[in-house]
Amino acid sequence: MRRGRAAALEGGSSSGDRPQRRAEASAARRGTRRRGGRRWLALALLVWSIAAGGCSSGPRPLTLVLAVLPGELASYREVVSAFEREEGRRVLVVAQQYADIRRALAAEAAAGGGGIDLAELDVYSLAAAARTVRRLDPAGPLAPTIAALEPETVRAGTIDGLRFLPHRISWQALVYDREALGRPPETWEDLVRVARRFPGRIGLKGASYEGCTCDVLPFVWAAGGSGERFDDAGARAAFRLFAEIAPYLAPESATFKESTIAEAMARGEIVLHLNWPFAMKLYRSQGLAPERIRSAALPRGPKGRATVLGGGFLGIPLHAPDPAGAERLLAFLLSRDVQRRLAARLGWFSARRDVSPPAEGGLLAGFEAMKAEVRPRPERADYPLLSRLWQRAFRAVVFGRVPPERALAEAQAAFEQARASREGARP
Amino acid sequence: MRRGAGGLLSLPLVAYLAAFLAFPMAFALGLAFTDPVTGAFPSLASFRAIGGDALFWRALALNALVPALSVALEVAAALALALLLSERIPGRLLVRAAVVLPFALPEIVFLTILRSVLAPRGYANGLLAALGLPALGFLAPGSPLAVASVIVVDAWRTTPVVFLIVLGALAAIPEEIDDAARLDGARGWRRFRYVTLPLLRPALVAAVLLRGLDALRLFAAPLVLAGVEGVPVLSTYAYHQWSDYGDDAAAAAAAVVLAFLAVAASLPLLRRGVEQAA
Numbered sequence: 195m196r197r198g199r200a201a202a203l204e205g206g207s208s209s210g211d212r213p214q215r216r217a218e219a220s221a222a223r224r225g226t227r228r229r230g231g232r233r234w235l236a237l238a239l240l241v242w243s244i245a246a247g248g249c250s251s252g253p254r255p256l257t258l259v260l261a262v263l264p265g266e267l268a269s270y271r272e273v274v275s276a277f278e279r280e281e282g283r284r285v286l287v288v289a290q291q292y293a294d295i296r297r298a299l300a301a302e303a304a305a306g307g308g309g310i311d312l313a314e315l316d317v318y319s320l321a322a323a324a325r326t327v328r329r330l331d332p333a334g335p336l337a338p339t340i341a342a343l344e345p346e347t348v349r350a351g352t353i354d355g356l357r358f359l360p361h362r363i364s365w366q367a368l369v370y371d372r373e374a375l376g377r378p379p380e381t382w383e384d385l386v387r388v389a390r391r392f393p394g395r396i397g398l399k400g401a402s403y404e405g406c407t408c409d410v411l412p413f414v415w416a417a418g419g420s421g422e423r424f425d426d427a428g429a430r431a432a433f434r435l436f437a438e439i440a441p442y443l444a445p446e447s448a449t450f451k452e453s454t455i456a457e458a459m460a461r462g463e464i465v466l467h468l469n470w471p472f473a474m475k476l477y478r479s480q481g482l483a484p485e486r487i488r489s490a491a492l493p494r495g496p497k498g499r500a501t502v503l504g505g506g507f508l509g510i511p512l513h514a515p516d517p518a519g520a521e522r523l524l525a526f527l528l529s530r531d532v533q534r535r536l537a538a539r540l541g542w543f544s545a546r547r548d549v550s551p552p553a554e555g556g557l558l559a560g561f562e563a564m565k566a567e568v569r570p571r572p573e574r575a576d577y578p579l580l581s582r583l584w585q586r587a588f589r590a591v592v593f594g595r596v597p598p599e600r601a602l603a604e605a606q607a608a609f610e611q612a613r614a615s616r617e618g619a620r621p
Numbered sequence: 622m623r624r625g626a627g628g629l630l631s632l633p634l635v636a637y638l639a640a641f642l643a644f645p646m647a648f649a650l651g652l653a654f655t656d657p658v659t660g661a662f663p664s665l666a667s668f669r670a671i672g673g674d675a676l677f678w679r680a681l682a683l684n685a686l687v688p689a690l691s692v693a694l695e696v697a698a699a700l701a702l703a704l705l706l707s708e709r710i711p712g713r714l715l716v717r718a719a720v721v722l723p724f725a726l727p728e729i730v731f732l733t734i735l736r737s738v739l740a741p742r743g744y745a746n747g748l749l750a751a752l753g754l755p756a757l758g759f760l761a762p763g764s765p766l767a768v769a770s771v772i773v774v775d776a777w778r779t780t781p782v783v784f785l786i787v788l789g790a791l792a793a794i795p796e797e798i799d800d801a802a803r804l805d806g807a808r809g810w811r812r813f814r815y816v817t818l819p820l821l822r823p824a825l826v827a828a829v830l831l832r833g834l835d836a837l838r839l840f841a842a843p844l845v846l847a848g849v850e851g852v853p854v855l856s857t858y859a860y861h862q863w864s865d866y867g868d869d870a871a872a873a874a875a876a877v878v879l880a881f882l883a884v885a886a887s888l889p890l891l892r893r894g895v896e897q898a899a
Contacts (some may be wrong), residue, residue: 293864322867401850402676403865446741448762449848461742582866616658 255284256519260314260361261292261506269539277526285523292316292506299326299511308513311520314361314506317350317570318404321577324353327509328517332356335521339528347545350570351507358507359528360545362536365501365568366408367560368490369459369473370466378466378490378560382416382435385493388466389442396439397455397467400447400589407571407581408502409468410436410588415569416495422572422580424587424606431496433591433598440592448593459487468492470504474557475541489560492567499567505543576613583609652873667874671862677875680853684882687772687843687854688836694776696829699783700821704813707791717788724781732845735774736760739846762851771852775842779835783828790824791817830890837883855879 262270267289274285290298296319302308303326315323332340336359340348343360351358370378374392379385389396399405411421413435419428444464446454456473458464460482477483492499508527510520526532533544541552543561551562572580587605590596656664671677706717723731738744739759746756759770794817802816840860843852849861855875863872 293867296867319867401848401865402861444741445758445761445764449851451848454848458740461740463741578866 253281253283254515255286256311256516256523257286257288257309258312258314258523259288259290259295259298259310260508261295261316262287262289264289266540270536273532273535273539274527276532277523280526281519281522283519292319296323296326299323302326303512306513308511309515310511311514311516312508312523313511314508315358316506317504318581320351320358320507320509321353321573321575323509324357326512327357328512328514329355329357330359330510330521336525339525342530342548343528343545344547346503346568346570347505350503350573351509353573358509359524361506361508361527362542363503363505363545363568364470364543365503365561365564366412366468366470366492367501367558367564368466368492369456369469369477369560370488370490371459371462371464371486372488373486374465378488379493380491381494382496386435386438389439392465393442394444395463395465396442396447397444397450397458397464398447398592399450399452399455399468400443400592401449401451402582402585402589403451404581405451406585406588408504410584411502411569411571412468412492412500413495414584415500416492416498418497420572422574424583424602424609428497429602430598433587433602435495436588436591437595437598440595443592448589471541471543471558471561474554474561478557484555484557489558491560491563499564500569501564501567503568503570505545576616579612580609649873649876652870653877655870657868657870667870668878671858671871671874671878676850676853676861677858680855680858680875681878681882683768683843683853684837684839684855684879687768687775687852688833688839690772691775691779691839692829692832692836694772695780695783695832696825698776698780699787699828700825702780702784703787703791704817707788720784721781723778728778728841729845731778732774732841736846739770739774760847760851762847767847767852771843771846774846775836775839778842779832783832786824786828786831787821790821794820833890834883834887837886838879855882 258274260270267287271287274287278285292315295313295315298308298310299313299315300323302310313327330336340356340359344363347360347363348356351360368378374395375388379388399409410432413432414421414429417428417431417435419426419432423429444450444458446458446463450458450467452469452473455464455467456469456476459467459473460477460480474483474487474489477487492501508524510517510524514520528546530546530548533542533546533549536542537544537549537552541554541558543551543565551558551565571577574580583605586608587601590601590604591598594601651662653667654663654665655661656666658666702720706713706720710716736743740746741756741758741760743759745759749756758764758766760767798816798820799812802812807816838856839854840856843854844857844860846852849857849865853861855878859872859875859879862868862875
């Protein structure tokens, strides 16, 4: 080929060589054409393969967006693969943070279209996101699933009709240093004694965020408060307790969040705090649990015990591309077999009454002990405002040393004033 | 024809700037001046809301104090290090590498290490205990010591930037000038004060300009070390409104205040820089 081409390029000088050179030139042109032809063929194949991939005749994949940890994703995908086999279609599992999922749902709702079929949100943001998801029919194909769920959890997902169903639930328990304390405080009086014995080593999540409310409400409820009023007897009793233990709290409590308080406990800076089950799994991975660090029920208040319901709830976006497929996926994910597998593989707590808590060898004993005491946060549209005011009152009492009665009265007044002005301002 | 081709070639850049700079800025401004409840525009509702929050005012005050002290500290440290390491001392290259190391590490790695060092039961207090000294609350929320810790850590991490600028400027000073100063009897402090420092001034002004503006958008150091309430600055306050409360409008309002602060601070600095250059 190279020879032929070179000959063709050389040109002719003697007439005797001409036919041969012409033949060689012609062969070279054919070779060039053949190579050009191959290139065109390769390009055409590429275009065809892209087009074929883009216009695949198989069913469109379902898109499921949820807040799983990177370490959980592989196990979760494996569980979902059974649905893919049953339906003969793929499920795209997209791991995202709850805040981003909520914003994505809001954006799709505003745009009037989108690509998410099923989305998971945390309990806290259900009310804010309710208008971005469809209403579920409690009497439709999901009825048997709904009947198997804890009624409290279904209530938490009911905001102007049933909108969300619990994918996994969670709640807080007491996490304590067994080596330091021996046994956990069982009552509020015990808690005060422990605080006095270990000054500066009691932790509460006091940063201005929802986690602070999750530490405050269990005490308010355990004293008989509603959690919806700042001036009832339960709120006053709980805040008097906070004022009593405030001098003994770790100063870092003012900025503690779930992860930072868990780290402080691992370093031995604090001897007890409230946290979610992830903390115990973290301590086990660090070799700190269950020997040194254990979980226990929250201290009993004057009216018993309580803890806040948390977890991830699933909803079908308003403009989901395939709502029927999403509903089938939802039913699959909440089925007994799948919930059992998620409990066994990922240690998730199920909202189904027929699925036992994950067997973690006593690691989550405190969480199991609190199961009957789980309560949803106040279900009301102005909950974010209520929550912020609980945080503000708590911080005023604990870090600002404001008398409890005054802080609570100010919170109640601010709540009523804000509600009145919002009502007046709403178009 | 040529101008047309140039315009065409700059289109991707214009599109990029419009999509990733102009649009987000306009969107943030719109968000900040929209009432989140009624949707009315223009409205100062979000500015009124953050104005009623004591944390915002602390963030505003610290957003002026922390960058100013941090930049002052790093300029002093960088100048001292550059003067020391421009001399022919043994192990000079190794020390230079050690000085630049904090900047070479990913910021989150550097800050996480420092948080472990400065925690109540961290290495710093371990050292104090070994020396028989009482523990210090290096990161105690709201304390002056926590503010000082953030300033020192931030200055430590960014000193290499100023150090490299000053070191380059030192290397550019002609040896003849040094020799002439020496012949004239200028030594030590006098040589530094009347010869070296005036020649370094353009480089120092450039370093202060660069770092001064950069320091205003301080974010990771106060957030990782002390938390939002511990040592609040405007960027962490905006992040707190966005991530903890989902209040995009309040976050945008705080970001607008920070942008205004940056523009207001940059104008005199830029003017001074232009004068120096002239």
